[in-house]
Amino acid sequence: HSASFTLDPAFTIAPVNRRTFGSFVEHMGRCVYTGIYEPDHPTADANGFRRDVLDLVRELGVGTVRYPGGNFVSGYRWEDGVGPRDRRPVRRELAWHSTETNQFGLDEFIRWTAEAGIEPMMAVNLGTRGLQEAIDLLEYANHPGGTRLSDQRIANGSPDPHGIRMWCLGNEMDGPWQIGHKTAHEYGRLAAETARAMRMSDPDLELVACGSSGSQMPTFGAWEAEVLEQTYDHVDYISLHAYYQEHDGDLASFLASAADMDHFIESVVATADHVRARLKAGKRIQLSFDEWNVWYQSRFHDEGAPTDWPVAPRVIEDRYNLADAVVVGGLLISLLRHSDRVTSASLAQLVNVIAPIMTEPGGPAWRQTIFHPFAETSRTARGEVLRVEPVAPVQDTGRHGEVPVIDAVATHDPESGEAAVFVINRSVDEPVTLDVDARGLGAERVTECLTLSGPDAYAVNTAEAPDRVVPRENKDARLADGRLDVVLPPVSWTVVKLA
Numbered sequence: 001h002s003a004s005f006t007l008d009p010a011f012t013i014a015p016v017n018r019r020t021f022g023s024f025v026e027h028m029g030r031c032v033y034t035g036i037y038e039p040d041h042p043t044a045d046a047n048g049f050r051r052d053v054l055d056l057v058r059e060l061g062v063g064t065v066r067y068p069g070g071n072f073v074s075g076y077r078w079e080d081g082v083g084p085r086d087r088r089p090v091r092r093e094l095a096w097h098s099t100e101t102n103q104f105g106l107d108e109f110i111r112w113t114a115e116a117g118i119e120p121m122m123a124v125n126l127g128t129r130g131l132q133e134a135i136d137l138l139e140y141a142n143h144p145g146g147t148r149l150s151d152q153r154i155a156n157g158s159p160d161p162h163g164i165r166m167w168c169l170g171n172e173m174d175g176p177w178q179i180g181h182k183t184a185h186e187y188g189r190l191a192a193e194t195a196r197a198m199r200m201s202d203p204d205l206e207l208v209a210c211g212s213s214g215s216q217m218p219t220f221g222a223w224e225a226e227v228l229e230q231t232y233d234h235v236d237y238i239s240l241h242a243y244y245q246e247h248d249g250d251l252a253s254f255l256a257s258a259a260d261m262d263h264f265i266e267s268v269v270a271t272a273d274h275v276r277a278r279l280k281a282g283k284r285i286q287l288s289f290d291e292w293n294v295w296y297q298s299r300f301h302d303e304g305a306p307t308d309w310p311v312a313p314r315v316i317e318d319r320y321n322l323a324d325a326v327v328v329g330g331l332l333i334s335l336l337r338h339s340d341r342v343t344s345a346s347l348a349q350l351v352n353v354i355a356p357i358m359t360e361p362g363g364p365a366w367r368q369t370i371f372h373p374f375a376e377t378s379r380t381a382r383g384e385v386l387r388v389e390p391v392a393p394v395q396d397t398g399r400h401g402e403v404p405v406i407d408a409v410a411t412h413d414p415e416s417g418e419a420a421v422f423v424i425n426r427s428v429d430e431p432v433t434l435d436v437d438a439r440g441l442g443a444e445r446v447t448e449c450l451t452l453s454g455p456d457a458y459a460v461n462t463a464e465a466p467d468r469v470v471p472r473e474n475k476d477a478r479l480a481d482g483r484l485d486v487v488l489p490p491v492s493w494t495v496v497k498l499a
């Protein structure tokens with residue numbers, strides 16, 4: 001196969017936004033306990049945070065982290081997780097059928113984000129709780145002092161306000177599995193009133209209303225429209241969640257997952273703009289894609305929830321293969337391509353639970369395959385996102401129809417003159433020779449070209465062999481007279497850096 005496209009620094013979509021490279025820490029399985037927090041671990045710091053995990057989180061290049069859920073938040077009492085540890089209650093956790101020790105809570109999370117250099121993004125419980133608890137939490141977290149709750153925070157060891165700007169108004173409230181699940185009308189009213197009260201305390205907050213928990217939900221579209229009709233003036237974002245997996249050995253469809261993400265994003269943009277027109281509103285609603293990843297959900301449903309209320313059990317610890325990493329690289333291409341409207345996103349999740357980083361209790365931490373496209377994209381994407389229109393053969397996929405065999409996006413930093421092309425080859429068996437007309441960029445050389453590929457699309461990284469699937473130098477990239485040529489192996493993800 002061969003494919004081509006043209007890069008022009010004038011064809012900008014939007015600035016690269018650090019919030020595109022967000023992730024998600026839920027009190028679920030081993031994401032918190034024995035994931036980011038393990039006081040007995042040999043690398044633990046004075047706060048009990050695993051330093052080996054912190055190092056990997058920094059290397060991953062995470063911009064924001066959403067916390068504390070997920071489904072967990074819909075039954076959570078935030079007060080349980082603050083104050084002296086020996087007085088924190090142990091509780092049953094209904095969403096994942098676990099026991100929550102509350103040894104880690106809001107103040108620990110904020111300390112951890114500061115150590116990791118990450119912006120926190122907090123979710124409030126609109127399942128079992130409501131407006132009062134949300135504004136109490138906001139007062140505890142963000143008010144400087146001199147009130148009951150802010151003074152409690154100070155007494156608990158955090159003299160400075162946490163300054164959390166982004167707040168999610170509940171989680172997946174359209175899902176019948178959600179604790180305190182609501183109709184769009186019920187949720188829209190509650191979200192609007194909660195947002196209004198939160199803004200009375202701080203007008204500069206950035207608030208996220210729950211969209212559908214997936215585009216396959218029967219209420220998708222109608223839910224967004226009704227929720228936004230009620231919340232439009234009070235919120236900044238509507239959320240999207242999507243998880244992908246290979247079904248029945250259909251690798252070609254799986255590799256085209258970003259086509260579904262494109263369609264999902266464009267459908268939510270259309271719905272939000274339709275409400276904007278009906279309300280004659282000025283502002284545009286942004287999209288927060290605050291859960292996305294590969295997740296073999298069918299395996300999870302086969303296994304079922306634990307029955308004996310374990311503490312930090314091993315749940316949904318998917319082992320990712322090369323194909324999963326190519327899909328994750330492709331989903332990031334889709335998010336970047338929509339940077340004009342998707343201005344916040346969270347890879348779900350960060351450690352152990354469907355995660356780029358794995359740990360063993362008392363043992364090592366290592367990078368799953370999906371770590372690599374995320375880290376490289378986060379490290380390299382700078383400046384402006386550029387529009388890319390590939391001319392490429394199409395392949396027919398069972399789930400997503402006809403898709404171009406490659407998918408790509410580019411970034412260009414006008415200040416440094418550096419540019420980068422991110423591209424996946426979705427063919428299961430054919431290489432693609434890519435020809436890029438980059439004359440408009442004025443670049444002189446390829447500074448680096450890395451490709452993630454291999455003979456086995458199902459190869460995984462493990463604690464024993466953590467570097468089986470890693471990006472390797474692609475020696476087939478050349479830039480001559482402003483034209484870039486590179487060979488993309490089948491089932492591969494590539495970044496080409498130009499200067």
Ligand code: AHR
Nearest residue numbers: 026070071072171172348
């Ligand atoms: O990320 C795992 C779960 O997926 C989250 O708790 C929930 O919001 C979603 O259904």
